[in-house]
Amino acid sequence: MELSERKKKILRAVVESYIQTAEPVGSKALAQLAGLKVSSATIRNELADLTEQGYLEQPHTSAGRVPSPKGYRLYVNELMEEQRLSLEETKQINEALHLKMRELDKVIDQAGRMVSQLTNYPAFALTEGARRLTIKRFDLILVDTASFIAVVMTDSSVVKNKLFRLPAELSEPQLQLLTTLLNTAFVGKTLDQLTPELMRVAEHAAGSSYGLISLVVSFAMEVLDSLESSAVYTAGASHILDHPEYQDVGKAQKLMSYLSEDRSLAQALALPALEGDDTKILIGPENVADELKDTSVVLASYDIGDGMKGVIGVVGPTRMDYAKVAAKLSCVADGLSKLFGQPELPPSAPEKEE
């Protein structure tokens, strides 16, 4: 059953006042606040209805009303006005994202910190790690006779390198041979195709410098592994202490330690986010994880490129300023997508890397 316009107006006023003050809202305060020209008694009747229908709750008989998860949900779906960030804010966010070394993990970590700082809630960011990557190319560069650099490139155009020191001397032709060998034997293989047998065959062909093969290949395996496995970054956990619902140290601690368990966080949050496109809001019991049953989560997903996605989000009490948080979050997520998506060329700024 649809709620009357007046009920909606009242519900909205309750939610917004409660978001601001964290105090249960009484009928008298609402009479002024909601912009309705009715008395507090009338509002009391409406409040009673809303409470009965499950949109509001009463902490105790003689207190005002507080939104229930259902109430928040209605608010978020229908009542909330989408906030626009000012152009200036948007610009600031994007500039901040562009700073410093542009390594994938650093940018995402940075984005998480930024979101946390922007919203005053703990934030997290994670990257999906589903795709099976393959090796696209090896290069070996001789530094001096006792060391060389191995450069490994994957089919997602990520490039990593590593310096190796050797006990014996190594000549340029030997290195050439090794490079060709690596490129013929291991290019196009995924992580699990890099079997010990394959290694043995290649080592055999390598002759005297057979030991190097396994060194370089295991480095390549490390690279693939680290790129394929998803990573979790959390930031600003201490912000939960800012909010009165976590004055109770026990509660705060529970949530904090949950947030620092990378695995469970990833599991609980990756799933819901990756379905939809835009921002997604999970209110209290809508969360699958028990630990989050009385917190809310706002998520936004971003594209890393190559069809891979990541999720960035914040965690906070159900009394959260959803409008603001959602706006900021989606701005950052957009910024990230653009950052990874833009085809950078010499005259402008450079692009994608490690």
Next chain:
Amino acid sequence: MELSERKKKILRAVVESYIQTAEPVGSKALAQLAGLKVSSATIRNELADLTEQGYLEQPHTSAGRVPSPKGYRLYVNELMEEQRLSLEETKQINEALHLKMRELDKVIDQAGRMVSQLTNYPAFALTEGARRLTIKRFDLILVDTASFIAVVMTDSSVVKNKLFRLPAELSEPQLQLLTTLLNTAFVGKTLDQLTPELMRVAEHAAGSSYGLISLVVSFAMEVLDSLESSAVYTAGASHILDHPEYQDVGKAQKLMSYLSEDRSLAQALALPALEGDDTKILIGPENVADELKDTSVVLASYDIGDGMKGVIGVVGPTRMDYAKVAAKLSCVADGLSKLFGQPELPPSAPEKEE
């Protein structure tokens, strides 16, 4: 004036009991605990003396005694038994350090997390960034006609790379030329020697592909910058909530937000640590930073190689299990030093990189 043996024994018992229970210690409890065959009345007299001399404090008249910073100091200097970790523990720590991709920042970050987990206190790790690095060598690898990889190596043998995409085609000879140019013009230069003029001269020499010079060089500058600037990693801030002295949310929050300010932390802690060699303990007011006046800090330094050092440490209430913490910390610091110091060769594990 030296304390009598008995007084020391009593002081030690007070400290150790208080470290365990976080409760002020009374004379009666001490009579049993301290292993002295004297009555509680005698102990009371001694306690009165110790209090007068400033080693102990009384929260209020009718409570037991609590160690003062001065008391802790004496305990740490003279009374504390150095803890040895079991071989097994040492082994576990070292194995944990060796896991995963061995990038400098990741290892140190990891070490911080480990220490925090090991000790149940918030931990931090930082690297000194004093040394002026120079570029040792450039390599450019052609991937296809529209992209190439730039590999930059510094004189500390750190190697970084980046993929560049181009709008126009690029031939192998052109790239060769570019490489030579870069290597003659920019090798051996520090960050501030890479002036715009130098760039302009080189660009001029580069002819048609002049735009690439600045791209690659600014990448090199990013590399130098990121290596020279010190980094701070914190972990396990939520652990402070474990300890009863931070039941007060306000206090906890203050400390937490201090810990998340990278800069101040670095400033406050880098100085004291880098003088000494071994572990260093700073008790309460011995800390320079105001925010740490009633917390203690245990520090250990480690070598990154190239004469550079880093510091790793934990922060906690003055009531801290100094013996345990110091032992674990120095084990991790040793592990780190070894990790960075070992000359790795093919038959064994590989070494230093990016």
Next chain:
DNA sequence: CTTTAGCACTCAGGAAGAACGAGTGCTAAA
């Protein structure tokens, strides 16, 4: 049928006081 004023009722939170008890300092005897 809806709105409003009035009123009795509820209940969390704070203040004030009482009882408790751990621990002290002091004194006098061993």
Next chain:
DNA sequence: TTTAGCACTCGTTCTTCCTGAGTGCTAAAG
């Protein structure tokens, strides 16, 4: 110098009481 004894202090805890915000219900007014 050590010990037993004892009065005293003072934080903690438990009760009780009071206050006031906010409610639900009722009955009158629109």
